[in-house]
Amino acid sequence: MSHIAQIALDDAALPPPTPEIEQERRVAMYDLMEQNRFSLPPRNGHAVPEGPYSVGLAIREKRLVFDVATEGGEHAAAFHLSLSPFRQVVKDYFSICKSYYDAVKTLPPSQIETIDMARRGIHDEGARILRERLEGKAEIDEDTARRLFTLVCVLHFGG
Numbered sequence: 001m002s003h004i005a006q007i008a009l010d011d012a013a014l015p016p017p018t019p020e021i022e023q024e025r026r027v028a029m030y031d032l033m034e035q036n037r038f039s040l041p042p043r044n045g046h047a048v049p050e051g052p053y054s055v056g057l058a059i060r061e062k063r064l065v066f067d068v069a070t071e072g073g074e075h076a077a078a079f080h081l082s083l084s085p086f087r088q089v090v091k092d093y094f095s096i097c098k099s100y101y102d103a104v105k106t107l108p109p110s111q112i113e114t115i116d117m118a119r120r121g122i123h124d125e126g127a128r129i130l131r132e133r134l135e136g137k138a139e140i141d142e143d144t145a146r147r148l149f150t151l152v153c154v155l156h157f158g159g
Contacts, residue, residue, distance in 0.1 A: 002039040002051025004144075005071050007032060009151060010058030020101050021154060028150035037141040040068065040077050049076040057148070059083065059155045066138070081133045083156075089126045090156045096122055123149065 007029060011017075017025065038055070040048040049070045056067035064086070066079040096119045103112045127145035130152065134140060140148070 002053065003036050004032060004038045004055050005052035006054040007151070008054070008056045009155060010056060010060075010065075011155060014155070017154065020097065024097075024150055025154045028147045028154070032144065032147040032151075036144040036147065037139070038144055039139045041136065041139060043077075049074050051076075057151055057155065064133075064152060064155075066134075068138070077137070079134065079137045085129050085133060086126065086152060086156070089122060089129060090153055093119070093122045093126060093153055094156075126152070 009025070038053060039051060040053075042048060052071050053076060054069045054071055054073075056065075056069075058065045058067070060080075062083055064079075064081040064083055066077070066081075068077040068079075069075055096115065100112070100115045100119050103115050107115075123146060126149040127142060130149050131140060131142075131145045134145075
């Protein structure tokens with residue numbers, strides 16, 4: 001399986017992120033660049049350019065857009081996914097993250113751990129939805145899906 005060698009978020013039109021959102025973004029991008037699995041399956045019996053890939057991620061016209069190119073700049077694929085399947089899980093994720101950040105400031109470790117477990121569960125659900133939506137378009141592993149879901153949330157923050 002190939003990988004993403006570079007990722008760019010199209011967030012220029014979004015409001016400035018909170019420090020927490022910016023931290024989530026930095027960590028997800030760092031982890032994604034450290035290790036990921038991303039490949040394009042053949043389409044209609046035709047081979048696709050091999051990776052590593054450069055991926056642009058954006059929200060345009062209420063759709064999640066993946067623009068995929070080879071490292072050399074050759075267009076490899078573009079996916080436009082409906083945001084509808086992500087709406088509730090993104091909303092739940094932001095809500096639980098807010099609870100987590102508030103809890104870290106005041107609650108004992110046992111309560112923080114409980115909130116963090118719930119946060120991870122919602123994050124896993126978002127990653128599962130992303131993998132389902134990319135089925136037949138791109139092949140990614142679970143960790144890559146989790147990191148990409150975080151970046152989807154970052155893009156939702158301003159939209």
